[in-house]
Amino acid sequence: MFAWAVLKIAGCGVLAELFQRNRLVRTWAFLLFAAVASVMVVFFLANGMSASAGFIYKWFDNQAIKTSIILGLSVQNIPIVVFFAAVLCISLYYNIFYPKELRRLRSGGFYALIFTAMMLLVASTNIMQLLxxxxxIDLMTFYLLWTDKxxxxxxxxNxxxxxxxxxxxxxxxxxxxxxxxxxxLRIGANDNRLLLGIIWLTAVFLKSGLFLFHNYILDWQENGFVRSLYLFYGATPLAGLIIMLKTAAVGHYHNFLWPALDIFAALTMLGSFAGSIRADNLKAKMLYWNLMLLGLMFALLSLGQKELLRVFPLLPLCGVLISSVILLPMVGAAYETSISKMGGFAGKMKLSLGLTFIALAGELHLLINLINEKNYWWIMGFAILHLLSLTFVIGRIYFGQSGAGERVWVELKNPHLLYWFVPLLLIAAIWFAYPSPDIKLALFLPLCIFLSWCFSKDMFNRFAIRKDASGEYAVTLFNLLLIEPLKVLGRVLxxxxxxxLLEKVLYSLAGKSINLCIAISMRLHGNTRFAGAVFFMSGLMALAAVYYFK
Amino acid sequence: MVPYLLLITIMPLVGMIFVFTAKDNEKTKGRNVLNVAILTVGMNLFLIVRALNLIKPGYGNLQLSESYNWINTPQINLSFGADSFAMLLIFGVHLAVLIGMWGVRNAARGQKPRMVFVLLFLSMINGFFMAADIFSFFIFFEALLLPLYMMVGMFGEARRRNNLFRFMLYNLCGAFLLFAAIVVLYNHGEKNLLLGGIKNLHLGSAGETAVWTAIFIAFMSRIPIWPFHSWIASVNSGIKDPLVFISANIMPLTGIYGFMRFWPKTVPDTIVLQVAVLEVISVITMLFIALIAWVNRDIRYKIFSFASIYYIFFLLGVFLPTDQILLNVGYSLFACLLIFASMEVLVSYQLSEQSSKNLSAGGILSSMPKMSKAFSFMMLAGAGFPLSAMFINNFVIMAGLMNYSLVSALAAAAALLLISVTLLQELYRRKDEINPVSALSLKDKAKDISGGDLFFMTAVGVILLLSLFNPVWFMKG
Structure with a gap:
C-alpha cells in the first residue's frame, strides 16, 4: 500500500516534468496538488499507515555485492512519513497560487520526486539504498535552485x-x-572508529547546514518562499537528520561524538539566533529560525532516537507554521522582504497579527507538551531564543517605526484567505494533538513577561545590522584555511x-648525457691525429673492464 | 563453430581496407569513409554482444578459445580467449571510439587517414584484450603503438614535437623490456605460455626480480604514474582532435590490463617491495594529478586528469589480493570510458565555438541549452553521481581499498573528490551567466549542438543509466 502510494506520487512528479505547460498553469498546478492529495487521502482512509514489507527490487546480485531496493514502512518511520507528506501537500498547495512561482508544474513535479527519494531514504535498511x-535528493534539489551561483x-x-x-x-x-x-554496529575497536566518526559528523553537518556549514542554506533566500520552505523541510537539511537517525550507531564509536554533536547543535541555535537578529531579509530570518529548529532536533537526537521520534511530526511542522505566518506580512506588503522597509503594520493587518499571536501560542503550547526531564534544557533554551527572536521581528513589523515606502503603504492589506488555511490547519493540529492545557505553562510565565518587555523596548534594535547576512565569514574561513592552501600546494608541486625535477633536471640531464655521448663518439671518429689511438685504447679498456667484472 | 574472437579482431582490418578504397570528394566531405568506419564499428559491436552472450560471466576463465599457427620454428601461435571482463572492455572501447567518430564527423580534412588508423588501432586493441598467450599479448601490445603514433603525429597537434618523440621512445622502451621479460619466460616455460601460467614458473630469485621489474616498467610506461605522467600528460592533453584524444587516452588501459593479466594474486616475496612502492607512487600520483588539474585552466587537461586518476584508482583495485572485485573494476571502466569520451566530444565542440567566435569559456553554456543538458549529465556522471555503473562499482572498489589500507583509501578518495570538484567547478564556470550573453548578437553567440547531437548523447546517457541498474544489461539472463 505504502509503496504503491509513493510510486503514484512519483508518477505524478514524472508526468508534471514531462508535460510542462505554459497556459493554465494554475489549473495544472491545482490538478497536481489534487492528484497527490487524493493519493494520500486514499492511503489514509485505507488505513495504510501501518507497518508493511512493501515493494522489493533486487538490484545487484553478483559475487561482490548483493543489494535490493526496499520500499516498506516500519512503525518507527510512520511519524516521519506523515511529516514529509504534510510538507509536500502544503508546498503543492502554495504552489498553486503563490505569485512569485512562475514554473509551477516544474517545481511541483520536483517536490513530488524529491518526496519519493526521501521516502526511499526513510525506508532504507541497507547502505546502497541510503546512498x-x-x-x-541532491540531484533533484539542485534543479529547484534558481541561480547557478x-x-x-x-x-x-552536498x-x-x-x-x-x-x-x-x-x-x-x-x-x-x-x-x-x-x-x-559490527565495527570493531581496531577499525579506526574515531576517524569514521569524524567522517560521519562532517558528512551530516555539511548536508544539514549546521553551524559553519550553513552558508549554502542561507543562499536559498534568493529562491521563492515556497521553494525555500520545501527545500528546507523536504530536502537536504532534513535528509541529513534522517541519515544521522539511520546511522546513529556510529555515534557510539567514540565518546567524543555525541558531545561534539551537542556542541554543534548549540552553536547552530546560538549562531542562528544572532543571524536572525542581524539579517534584514525576512526570508533569511525564516531560514535562520528553521536552522534553530534543526539544531534542536539534532540535539534531541543526541539524547536518543526515541527523543527525536516523539517530536515528529509536530515539532518540524511547527517550523512550517512559523514560516507560513511570517509569509503573511510579506504578501500583505506587496512582497517586500526587507524588515527595514516595514513597520507599523498592526493598524492595517490586525487579522494577520491575531493569527501570528495564535501561532506563537501554539508553538509555546507544543513546546510545553514536549518538554521532559531529559530534554528540559534544550527545549527551554530553544524556546527562549526562538521566541525572543520571533517577538523582536514581529514587534518590528507590526509595532515598530515604519520604514515602508509609499508603494508598500498603499498596497498594504491582509493577504487573502488562501494564505490563512495552512496556519489555521497547523494550529488546529497542534491543539488537537495536545488538547489539555498544562500546568507547565507557569514555567513560561516569566518568559512571556520578558517577551512583552521586548515588544515595548525593542531592545534588539541596537544589534540589528541592516544588511543581508549571508554567513560570508564561513566562506572566508574555508577559503583561507582549505581552498587557497590546496591551490598553492598544487602550484608548488x-x-x-x-x-x-623532471623537466629541468632529469630530462635535461638525460638529453645532455646523450649529447655528451654523441660528442665523444664524433670526436673519436674525427680525423685528428690521435683520434684512432684514443678510440683503440678506449676499446681495450672496455674489454678489460668487462673481463675484470666478469 | 564461428570464430568470433578472430572475426572481432579482423573486422576493423576489413573495414580499414574498404575505408582505404572508398572515394571522397568535395561533395561528400569525408562522409563516405566515415560511414564505412561507423558501419564497421557497428557490425563489430554486434559480434561483441553476440560473443558476450556466449560466454559465462566472470573473471579469469578464458572462453571461446581459438589458436592459429603463425611460425613453426620456433613454434609461435596466435591464441585468443576472452572472459566477460575483456569483452566488456572491448565493448566500452568500441562505444568510446564511436562517440569519437561522432565528434569528428564534420572534420574538414584528413578523414580517410584518420579512419584508417583508428580502425587499425581498434583491431590491434581487440587482439590485445583477447590475447591468451604471452606472445600474442606482446605482439598486440607493441603493434598498438604504430596507429597511435601515426594518429597523434598527423592529427594530434601536440604542443611540442619533442614530447611526442619522448612518448613514443619510452613506450618503445617499455615494449622492449616486456620483450626481454617474455624471452626469459619463453626459455623457462612451455612454448606457448598462457598468460595465467607465469606464476607457476620457477625463475629463481634474481630471475624473478628481473622479470617482474621489467614487466612493471613496461606496463607502468603506459600509465600516467609518476615519473611517466609528465610526457603522457603533455602529449595526451595537448591533442585537439577528439577521436585521437580518445584513442590516446585509451592507451593507459593497456597498462592496467597488462597488470591484471600478468599479476599473481599471491605476490612473490621477491617483488613485495616493488608492489609497495608502486602503491605509494600510485596514490601520490593521483593526488598530484588532481591538484594540478584543479589549478590548471585547460579543460582538456582536466579530462585527461579525470581519466588518469580513475585508471590509477582501478589499478589500485587490481592490486588488491582478491579476484572478487575485478568484474566491478570492469563495469566501472566501461562507464568511465563512455563518460570521458562524451566529455571530450562535447568539450571539443565548445572549444571550436570559442575559437571561431572568440568567446571565453565562462558562461558559454548559457546560450547552448542542449549542450548544457548533455554536458551537465556527463560531468555529473563523471563526478560520481548515481548516473552510471561507476557509482556502485567505485563503492565496492573503495570498500576493498579501505579494508586493505585505510590511509591509501583516504588519499585515493581525496584525489577522486578533488577531481570531481574540479569537474563541477568547470561545469559551473561554463554555465554561469557571467558574460552578458543576452547582449551579444545572434551570430556572436555560441551555436548550440543540433537535435541529432542531443539525441546521440541521450542514447549514450541511456546506456550509462542502464549500466547503473545492471552493468551487463546487454547480456542474456
Whole structure:
C-alpha cells in the first residue's frame, strides 16, 4: 500500500516534468496538488499507515555485492512519513497560487520526486539504498535552485558530504560484505572508529547546514518562499537528520561524538539566533529560525532516537507554521522582504497579527507538551531564543517605526484567505494533538513577561545590522584555511616536481648525457691525429673492464 | 563453430581496407569513409554482444578459445580467449571510439587517414584484450603503438614535437623490456605460455626480480604514474582532435590490463617491495594529478586528469589480493570510458565555438541549452553521481581499498573528490551567466549542438543509466 502510494506520487512528479505547460498553469498546478492529495487521502482512509514489507527490487546480485531496493514502512518511520507528506501537500498547495512561482508544474513535479527519494531514504535498511536516495535528493534539489551561483555552492557542500558518507559506508561494507545498515554496529575497536566518526559528523553537518556549514542554506533566500520552505523541510537539511537517525550507531564509536554533536547543535541555535537578529531579509530570518529548529532536533537526537521520534511530526511542522505566518506580512506588503522597509503594520493587518499571536501560542503550547526531564534544557533554551527572536521581528513589523515606502503603504492589506488555511490547519493540529492545557505553562510565565518587555523596548534594535547576512565569514574561513592552501600546494608541486625535477633536471640531464655521448663518439671518429689511438685504447679498456667484472 | 574472437579482431582490418578504397570528394566531405568506419564499428559491436552472450560471466576463465599457427620454428601461435571482463572492455572501447567518430564527423580534412588508423588501432586493441598467450599479448601490445603514433603525429597537434618523440621512445622502451621479460619466460616455460601460467614458473630469485621489474616498467610506461605522467600528460592533453584524444587516452588501459593479466594474486616475496612502492607512487600520483588539474585552466587537461586518476584508482583495485572485485573494476571502466569520451566530444565542440567566435569559456553554456543538458549529465556522471555503473562499482572498489589500507583509501578518495570538484567547478564556470550573453548578437553567440547531437548523447546517457541498474544489461539472463 505504502509503496504503491509513493510510486503514484512519483508518477505524478514524472508526468508534471514531462508535460510542462505554459497556459493554465494554475489549473495544472491545482490538478497536481489534487492528484497527490487524493493519493494520500486514499492511503489514509485505507488505513495504510501501518507497518508493511512493501515493494522489493533486487538490484545487484553478483559475487561482490548483493543489494535490493526496499520500499516498506516500519512503525518507527510512520511519524516521519506523515511529516514529509504534510510538507509536500502544503508546498503543492502554495504552489498553486503563490505569485512569485512562475514554473509551477516544474517545481511541483520536483517536490513530488524529491518526496519519493526521501521516502526511499526513510525506508532504507541497507547502505546502497541510503546512498542512492541521498544522491537523488541532491540531484533533484539542485534543479529547484534558481541561480547557478546557488546551485554551485549547493552541489559542492552536498557532494562532499555524499562522498564522505560513501567512504564511511564503504568502510562498513568492507568489513562484513553485507549491505544492511545494522552492520554499523559490527565495527570493531581496531577499525579506526574515531576517524569514521569524524567522517560521519562532517558528512551530516555539511548536508544539514549546521553551524559553519550553513552558508549554502542561507543562499536559498534568493529562491521563492515556497521553494525555500520545501527545500528546507523536504530536502537536504532534513535528509541529513534522517541519515544521522539511520546511522546513529556510529555515534557510539567514540565518546567524543555525541558531545561534539551537542556542541554543534548549540552553536547552530546560538549562531542562528544572532543571524536572525542581524539579517534584514525576512526570508533569511525564516531560514535562520528553521536552522534553530534543526539544531534542536539534532540535539534531541543526541539524547536518543526515541527523543527525536516523539517530536515528529509536530515539532518540524511547527517550523512550517512559523514560516507560513511570517509569509503573511510579506504578501500583505506587496512582497517586500526587507524588515527595514516595514513597520507599523498592526493598524492595517490586525487579522494577520491575531493569527501570528495564535501561532506563537501554539508553538509555546507544543513546546510545553514536549518538554521532559531529559530534554528540559534544550527545549527551554530553544524556546527562549526562538521566541525572543520571533517577538523582536514581529514587534518590528507590526509595532515598530515604519520604514515602508509609499508603494508598500498603499498596497498594504491582509493577504487573502488562501494564505490563512495552512496556519489555521497547523494550529488546529497542534491543539488537537495536545488538547489539555498544562500546568507547565507557569514555567513560561516569566518568559512571556520578558517577551512583552521586548515588544515595548525593542531592545534588539541596537544589534540589528541592516544588511543581508549571508554567513560570508564561513566562506572566508574555508577559503583561507582549505581552498587557497590546496591551490598553492598544487602550484608548488607542479613547479617542484614537474618543472624543476623532471623537466629541468632529469630530462635535461638525460638529453645532455646523450649529447655528451654523441660528442665523444664524433670526436673519436674525427680525423685528428690521435683520434684512432684514443678510440683503440678506449676499446681495450672496455674489454678489460668487462673481463675484470666478469 | 564461428570464430568470433578472430572475426572481432579482423573486422576493423576489413573495414580499414574498404575505408582505404572508398572515394571522397568535395561533395561528400569525408562522409563516405566515415560511414564505412561507423558501419564497421557497428557490425563489430554486434559480434561483441553476440560473443558476450556466449560466454559465462566472470573473471579469469578464458572462453571461446581459438589458436592459429603463425611460425613453426620456433613454434609461435596466435591464441585468443576472452572472459566477460575483456569483452566488456572491448565493448566500452568500441562505444568510446564511436562517440569519437561522432565528434569528428564534420572534420574538414584528413578523414580517410584518420579512419584508417583508428580502425587499425581498434583491431590491434581487440587482439590485445583477447590475447591468451604471452606472445600474442606482446605482439598486440607493441603493434598498438604504430596507429597511435601515426594518429597523434598527423592529427594530434601536440604542443611540442619533442614530447611526442619522448612518448613514443619510452613506450618503445617499455615494449622492449616486456620483450626481454617474455624471452626469459619463453626459455623457462612451455612454448606457448598462457598468460595465467607465469606464476607457476620457477625463475629463481634474481630471475624473478628481473622479470617482474621489467614487466612493471613496461606496463607502468603506459600509465600516467609518476615519473611517466609528465610526457603522457603533455602529449595526451595537448591533442585537439577528439577521436585521437580518445584513442590516446585509451592507451593507459593497456597498462592496467597488462597488470591484471600478468599479476599473481599471491605476490612473490621477491617483488613485495616493488608492489609497495608502486602503491605509494600510485596514490601520490593521483593526488598530484588532481591538484594540478584543479589549478590548471585547460579543460582538456582536466579530462585527461579525470581519466588518469580513475585508471590509477582501478589499478589500485587490481592490486588488491582478491579476484572478487575485478568484474566491478570492469563495469566501472566501461562507464568511465563512455563518460570521458562524451566529455571530450562535447568539450571539443565548445572549444571550436570559442575559437571561431572568440568567446571565453565562462558562461558559454548559457546560450547552448542542449549542450548544457548533455554536458551537465556527463560531468555529473563523471563526478560520481548515481548516473552510471561507476557509482556502485567505485563503492565496492573503495570498500576493498579501505579494508586493505585505510590511509591509501583516504588519499585515493581525496584525489577522486578533488577531481570531481574540479569537474563541477568547470561545469559551473561554463554555465554561469557571467558574460552578458543576452547582449551579444545572434551570430556572436555560441551555436548550440543540433537535435541529432542531443539525441546521440541521450542514447549514450541511456546506456550509462542502464549500466547503473545492471552493468551487463546487454547480456542474456
Amino acid at each position: 542512492v536516495s541521498v544522491f537523488f 546557488i546551485k554551485r555552492k549547493f552541489l559542492f557542500y 557532494f562532499i558530504s555524499d562522498v564522505l558518507l560513501m567512504l564511511l559506508l564503504a568502510a562498513v561494507w568492507g568489513i562484513g560484505h553485507k549491505t544492511q545498515l545494522n552492520q554499523l 607542479w613547479l617542484l616536481i614537474d618543472f624543476v
